Amino acid sequence: MKTSEKSPHYPLGFRRSLAPLVSAIALQSACGTSPGSDQGSVGGAAPSAGGTTPTAGGSGGMLASGGTPSGGVGGSSQSGGASAGGSLSSGGALSGGSGGVASGGSEGSVGGAGTGGSVASTCVPDGKAHNPLVTQIFTADPNAIVYGDRIYVYTSHDEDNQEGFDMVDYHAFSSDDMVNWQDHGVLIHANQLSWAQNLYAPGACSKNGKYYIYIPNSGSAIGVGVSDDPGGPFEDPLGRALITPSFPNANVPWLFDPACFIDDDGQAYLYFGGGNSGANARAVRLNDDMVSIKDSSATTIPTTAFFEASFMHKREGKYYFSYSSDFSNGHGAALEYLMSDSPMSGFEYKGAFVPNAQINNGNNNHGSIIEFQGKSYVFYHNRKLEQELGVDKVNNRSVALQELTYKADGTINTVTMSQDDHTVSQLKCLDGFLEVQAERLAEEQGIEVEGKAGETIRIAQISNNDWVAYSQVDFHDGATKLVAKVASSSAGGTIDIVVDGCIGGAAGTSIGTCAVVSTGGAQQFAELQCPIESTAGGHDLCLRFGDSPSFQLDSWHLE
Numbered sequence: 001m002k003t004s005e006k007s008p009h010y011p012l013g014f015r016r017s018l019a020p021l022v023s024a025i026a027l028q029s030a031c032g033t034s035p036g037s038d039q040g041s042v043g044g045a046a047p048s049a050g051g052t053t054p055t056a057g058g059s060g061g062m063l064a065s066g067g068t069p070s071g072g073v074g075g076s077s078q079s080g081g082a083s084a085g086g087s088l089s090s091g092g093a094l095s096g097g098s099g100g101v102a103s104g105g106s107e108g109s110v111g112g113a114g115t116g117g118s119v120a121s122t123c124v125p126d127g128k129a130h131n132p133l134v135t136q137i138f139t140a141d142p143n144a145i146v147y148g149d150r151i152y153v154y155t156s157h158d159e160d161n162q163e164g165f166d167m168v169d170y171h172a173f174s175s176d177d178m179v180n181w182q183d184h185g186v187l188i189h190a191n192q193l194s195w196a197q198n199l200y201a202p203g204a205c206s207k208n209g210k211y212y213i214y215i216p217n218s219g220s221a222i223g224v225g226v227s228d229d230p231g232g233p234f235e236d237p238l239g240r241a242l243i244t245p246s247f248p249n250a251n252v253p254w255l256f257d258p259a260c261f262i263d264d265d266g267q268a269y270l271y272f273g274g275g276n277s278g279a280n281a282r283a284v285r286l287n288d289d290m291v292s293i294k295d296s297s298a299t300t301i302p303t304t305a306f307f308e309a310s311f312m313h314k315r316e317g318k319y320y321f322s323y324s325s326d327f328s329n330g331h332g333a334a335l336e337y338l339m340s341d342s343p344m345s346g347f348e349y350k351g352a353f354v355p356n357a358q359i360n361n362g363n364n365n366h367g368s369i370i371e372f373q374g375k376s377y378v379f380y381h382n383r384k385l386e387q388e389l390g391v392d393k394v395n396n397r398s399v400a401l402q403e404l405t406y407k408a409d410g411t412i413n414t415v416t417m418s419q420d421d422h423t424v425s426q427l428k429c430l431d432g433f434l435e436v437q438a439e440r441l442a443e444e445q446g447i448e449v450e451g452k453a454g455e456t457i458r459i460a461q462i463s464n465n466d467w468v469a470y471s472q473v474d475f476h477d478g479a480t481k482l483v484a485k486v487a488s489s490s491a492g493g494t495i496d497i498v499v500d501g502c503i504g505g506a507a508g509t510s511i512g513t514c515a516v517v518s519t520g521g522a523q524q525f526a527e528l529q530c531p532i533e534s535t536a537g538g539h540d541l542c543l544r545f546g547d548s549p550s551f552q553l554d555s556w557h558l559e
Helices: 384-387
Strands: 008-009 025-032 062-064 128-130 137-145 150-158 168-175 181-189 203-207 209-218 222-226 260-261 266-273 282-284 306-315 318-325 333-341 349-355 368-372 373-382 398-403 421-427 443-445 449-450 458-460 469-472 480-488 494-499 509-522 526-535 536-546 552-557
Touching: 025 421, 062 137, 137 203, 150 203, 181 209, 181 222, 181 449, 203 222, 203 266, 203 282, 209 260, 209 266, 260 306, 266 306, 282 494, 306 368, 333 398, 384 398, 398 509, 480 509, 494 526
Parallel strands: 025 526, 137 398, 203 260
Antiparallel strands: 025 480, 025 509, 062 306, 128 421, 137 150, 150 168, 168 181, 203 209, 209 222, 260 266, 266 282, 306 318, 318 333, 333 349, 368 373, 373 398, 443 469, 449 458, 458 552, 469 536, 480 526, 480 552, 494 509, 494 536, 509 526
């Protein structure tokens, strides 16, 4: 989505025709420092990919749909392939042949050290997550899951201008600090699935070193995608749906909204179903291959006012089955839940834990609950972004995040949907001396994130006064240069490097400006060497674009 000058904080793709995909080419810059101030505003969020198959959790921990015990050990993943170009310094030529790796580390590698390496940090963050989390696209139906030391949120994608619920692809956003969220691009598209036309709310989990998403075709069937990386890309291993209405006891009005859960003993479950009325919540056990069903028929989960949006998590030996209620009196599409000592039976209704609100236009919802680094969080969607854009629709939704707490008896304290622009606290600073994917956003204005998972995901469709911002970047004991990987087919544009600006509308201070010129080759990314005034400690970092920018941005690091 793109922004307008009248709504500087948020994208407005439905008000402006999307430009054609800009070709990725490598670019160089003449750089200089220029003190001054800059103005900013608000936008989306996301950090780089990471995590491998989780280790088993100990007793007393929490398991969410997806079955990853909090505290598991995770490795790294990538958002793109190696840069095709060499390094460019101010006033110089490319120093390296085609295919040379830029000095900031491998393109897309999470945690790849930039030149200068990483030093011990004393940075204490004071950032907060933007509400909603993502503003470059509309996102809905969040299925959050902890993979190692990162949270991944798998979402459906509400298209700009859609009149119905016409979602056709999935996206994922991941973070290790709750504030900077990496956009992993398009994970899978309906045009890759012979049996599906529209992709409704996904479910996710991991087992045996593989990552799975469960894919509903509107409300008519559920299939599965698999990947070696939590950030995708995902492929269809079956070439057909996994569950159809012909499966015994699965013929519910809406065969959709799958939620995958893996218990402490390794048994995987899939919860699904929906409908305007009746007992429409279902569960089945999956085989160890995660792409076939162990049970001969689905089990009905008795519920109260069940409508859609199944989710399962486990905490201190108790199973929590949560869902979106119907619109009947006393429910009103709230997030409600049941508790049990068993994953498929014995549930007791406990009521609503996220009542509906005006910030959601009183309409449908979809939630998920995780535990991460000692705190619990609930993800859901609201209509805050569309309200601020002046859009009168029910189908342009946005993912939100808040903390969640429990009473001593294990029941959930009520969470009131926040209308604030910022919600949960940042857990750690973002190390600027490591390679940072440009799409690892805290907030943004105007830009688009383009690319498919497994390819180079980048900031694109950049216009004058667009910007990207990163919360609480650690400059350690001093940085004097920002190195950006950029691509351009022609000279043009500048990057103004601003500290403590843009986020929340802060003005900030410019510490350097880079003028971008062409490297003369399509699909060639090169390093842009940008001297900055010596800066130390923790700061919000904003990259503001100007002078008719004609480039794309892949990643950056400090030196």
